[in-house]
Amino acid sequence: MGSINTTDDGSRFVLTAEALNKALPTMHPTTRAIHADDFVTPHRAIAPGMHTAVNFRYARDPEHLVPEENKDPNAPDDSHVYSRYTAPNSKRLEVLLRSLMGGEVITYSTGLSAFHAMVILLNPKKIFIGDGYHGCHGVIDIIQRLSGVQKLELTDIDQAGPGDIIHVETPLNPTGEARNLAYYRAKATKKGAYLTVDATFAPPPLQNPLDLGADIVMHSGTKYVGGHSDMLCGLLVISTKGVEKGWMKTLHTDRQYIGSVMGSFEGWLGIRSARTMQLRVMRQAETAQKLAAWLQDQSKDQSSPVGKVISRVQHASLQADDLKDGWLQKQMPGGFGPVFSIWAHNLDHARRLPSRMYVFQHATSLGGVESLMEWRAMSDASCDNRLLRISCGIEEFEDLKADILQRVESLVREFP
Numbered sequence: 001m002g003s004i005n006t007t008d009d010g011s012r013f014v015l016t017a018e019a020l021n022k023a024l025p026t027m028h029p030t031t032r033a034i035h036a037d038d039f040v041t042p043h044r045a046i047a048p049g050m051h052t053a054v055n056f057r058y059a060r061d062p063e064h065l066v067p068e069e070n071k072d073p074n075a076p077d078d079s080h081v082y083s084r085y086t087a088p089n090s091k092r093l094e095v096l097l098r099s100l101m102g103g104e105v106i107t108y109s110t111g112l113s114a115f116h117a118m119v120i121l122l123n124p125k126k127i128f129i130g131d132g133y134h135g136c137h138g139v140i141d142i143i144q145r146l147s148g149v150q151k152l153e154l155t156d157i158d159q160a161g162p163g164d165i166i167h168v169e170t171p172l173n174p175t176g177e178a179r180n181l182a183y184y185r186a187k188a189t190k191k192g193a194y195l196t197v198d199a200t201f202a203p204p205p206l207q208n209p210l211d212l213g214a215d216i217v218m219h220s221g222t223k224y225v226g227g228h229s230d231m232l233c234g235l236l237v238i239s240t241k242g243v244e245k246g247w248m249k250t251l252h253t254d255r256q257y258i259g260s261v262m263g264s265f266e267g268w269l270g271i272r273s274a275r276t277m278q279l280r281v282m283r284q285a286e287t288a289q290k291l292a293a294w295l296q297d298q299s300k301d302q303s304s305p306v307g308k309v310i311s312r313v314q315h316a317s318l319q320a321d322d323l324k325d326g327w328l329q330k331q332m333p334g335g336f337g338p339v340f341s342i343w344a345h346n347l348d349h350a351r352r353l354p355s356r357m358y359v360f361q362h363a364t365s366l367g368g369v370e371s372l373m374e375w376r377a378m379s380d381a382s383c384d385n386r387l388l389r390i391s392c393g394i395e396e397f398e399d400l401k402a403d404i405l406q407r408v409e410s411l412v413r414e415f416p
């Protein structure tokens with residue numbers, strides 16, 4: 001008691017940002033999620049302050065005036081001029097996410113504005129993209145009007161050339177099925193193309209596409225970074241190679257002019273949420289795997305209530321051949337993602353089931369703490385109209401299972 005820590009040379013110990021940053025890589029991600037941003041602000045409040053300021057006063061000492069810079073000597077990361085360039089809450093979230101995502105991170109107002117920024121940065125002649133979130137296709141269609149970029153299928157990648165984009169969403173929206181990134185990396189390397197990955201459905205600790213050679217990873221942070229269905233956010237995670245090519249600088253300049261910055265309130269919510277991302281995502285993924293396995297088992301028995309309503313289940317954890325092959329566990333060492341899909345035998349049941357659930361909410365989006373079951377035809381016209389997308393929240397597995405069982409029983413009674 002009362003002793004003062006000393007350093008090896010006997011001088012008094014004071015913890016510095018430099019010392020913490022050196023120690024962070026040795027810490028578990030759950031610890032980093034709480035402490036990676038400890039030194040971003042000079043303020044000593046344990047919980048982050050919410051800064052709504054658009055404008056920041058320059059240094060009072062004219063000797064310290066540096067054009068386009070506004071560094072606080074006590075917190076060099078907390079340097080801001082105008083919030084369309086950078087802002088305290090979003091910068092702090094970027095520092096925190098950098099520690100969790102394994103690469104430099106830049107945030108955007110939405111997942112789609114992150115995707116848009118990525119396509120502008122790489123400026124390809126061709127983009128190869130498969131099924132998946134329809135909004136990314138919408139962004140490419142807009143860019144096509146301006147630049148003539150060609151949109152092709154992932155099955156056409158043999159036509160890729162240097163500088164083109166091979167964009168892989170994995171796991172896939174809405175089925176939760178995983179695609180083999182090593183396969184696409186090899187193809188991209190052969191053709192001199194970029195591999196970009198939409199990893200929204202499996203954030204850390206489930207997978208890290210940078211480890212498998214992705215050039216850029218994008219996320220709709222609206223989903224698992226936010227995790228509480230109350231903020232819009234997008235992010236890009238840049239590989240070391242990309243950072244060396246100066247991509248972070250270009251992305252920051254582009255964001256500054258396009259103005260696709262995340263709001264300060266969202267930055268503040270994002271810090272609060274990212275602290276628990278690992279805990280939430282692990283539990284959500286575990287629940288999804290158990291629920292998908294149970295539903296698949298039940299659906300095989302056509303005389304069971306579930307089997308009378310549900311014909312098919314799809315989720316990465318059910319890709320038996322890929323699990324046997326081994327690439328899937330390598331790609332997703334932390335688990336298989338909290339989203340999967342089920343197919344009803346008929347349209348009438350698909351349309352009616354989500355509305356009668358008690359625990360599952362009938363809504364779009366996903367990634368929140370609450371479980372959702374969406375009749376996907378509500379938001380994606382291209383989707384099979386018997387498909388129901390399930391996003392697992394953090395409720396108790398037994399309650400989710402009971403909810404499905406009781407509601408399919410009542411559905412079959414009313415609409416045999």
Ligand SMILES: Cc1ncc(COP(=O)(O)O)c(C=O)c1O
Pocket residue numbers: 110111112113133135169173198200201219220221222223232233234365
């Ligand atoms: C896989 C995927 N990517 C991108 C997006 C777009 O994200 P946002 O809604 O934050 O723009 C979504 C949204 O649902 C998504 O599911």
